[in-house]
Amino acid sequence: MANCNDMVFHTQIASIMEVLANTAVAEICKLVDDDYAVFRMEITQSQKENRSLRRKLQLLELKVARERRHSSAKILERYRGMARGDYLMKLVERMPRVCKAFKAKGEGHLTGGHRGFVKPVGHNTWRDDQPITVDEGSGTSTQHVIVIESADAAGPGVKLEGSEGEEDPRHRRDIQTGVEDPTTAAAQPRTRRSITEVSGTLTAVLKSKTDTKTLTVTHSLLHTGHDHISDPGLGRLVCPPASSSDYLPVFHQSQRPVHSLGDGDTLDTGGDDPTCSYTTEDPEDLNMPLGLETQADLSIGDWNQYSSSVYSEGYLDKEGEGLVIDEVTVKLEGDVPPTWNADHLREGHSQGRDFLDYRESLETNPNVATHSPLHTLREHNPVSTSMGSSDSHGHILFDQVLNSNRDKTQAWGGGATSGNSKEKRFLCMFCNKGFSCPQKVETHQRVHTGEKPFSCTQCHMRFTEAGTLKRHQRVHTGEKPYSCPQCEKRFSRQDKLKRHLKVHTGERPFACTHCGKRFSERSYLRIHQEKNHSTLT
């Protein structure tokens, strides 16, 4: 009897289990079906989007091809319209000097060793009075210096290259990294469009740190004929016209590292590139892959600071021949967040500390508007979470930043909300300063965030602006395109030449209000007043 009961019990249990199992299976199937339906819908949608994007891509390609043809036609027209002599002269000017040097020497190739090219900065075309140095091979080798100068450039203001030999010893660095052989240039008769070939010890154009691989990359990129030192934040956008009276705080975008390619100026060459060995039309060039080992070489400029980032860059080529989309895949090692890392602080990026301090001040200073979008930023920006404990520099910069921002705001007449606010309606979310377009705001906001997306591949320096990086690279190239018409001095920057000219003119526009002493620079006056009249001011 007991056995019979057990059997019945087991039978009931089994049936219940079966029912439960069936129910569970049914529910699972239902879930799977639902998910599958959703998944199918998503796939269908994605396929639709994919097709749509493909169509857009095709349209873009067609447009690009059309614009290229149009641009080429315009170039042809331009040269066709020239007198033959002018055209030939232009060709000669645009012809890479290096090729001419090699041809003159009977070496028609440019494949041996790494080569460094130095072009005068500040000009997209080669200046006539600039010698071009070719650094070939890894040791001593023949150095080709071509001095091509125009007769009209040989006025009293043009100085011989030999002047640097007499330069102040403290400028040795410039000589060491200089691109010119002073004695050579000075010794050469400066005849119109002469080509001079000089044998001598190799002049290091690029630092030894820059290895061959890096140079190879540089040249590969050069083949594109495009400037890869583009502002990652600005992208290729153009400042939109102000269309409304809204004031738009511009939020900090994710930081994307952009590295210089050694001699950034060579990137400007476009059709003037001295290698004269590439074309800008080769699609392969345009899609030059950036291999991992290559990036390891580029890590000289802190490539490895960033864990991984994949981004696409679109840019306009220099000749304006159309829109080119260049996809660069960057895959790097490490776990550092892509938007910020401790190096910003470690490497003396005081502005990163500024940002921290400023942020902290915002939290504690009742005078600072608490509705600042900064608070929103703090919720999302890795800066606020990764930097908090690393600030060991105290609060020295608090007031600097705050005063700076305050001053700027006041100087602006209360920010962009007054005056020409229609033109400058894009507000900095930190200091409320107004700018005419979002890109400018983003660049400006790096003052507050300490973001420095532009890094030099030849040193550890990082910069907030592409132009500053480009300017900085003359430190490495030794390039000094600006020469004083009164003396032998040369300068890498125009503003330095301008400042130097006061030495000759005796111009001293800054007078001390206390003693009347005059100075050529405002900073001299300030230092003077601090030292001598600090009690009066």
Added chain:
DNA sequence: CTGGGGATGGGGCCC
């Protein structure tokens, strides 16, 4: 030897 001034290099930042 020291401090002030001049000259210069270089980065930051804005236009």
Added chain:
DNA sequence: AGGGCCCCATCCCCA
């Protein structure tokens, strides 16, 4: 992108 100005640091000269 380039120009321009500011600031700071450094070196040199000279009283």
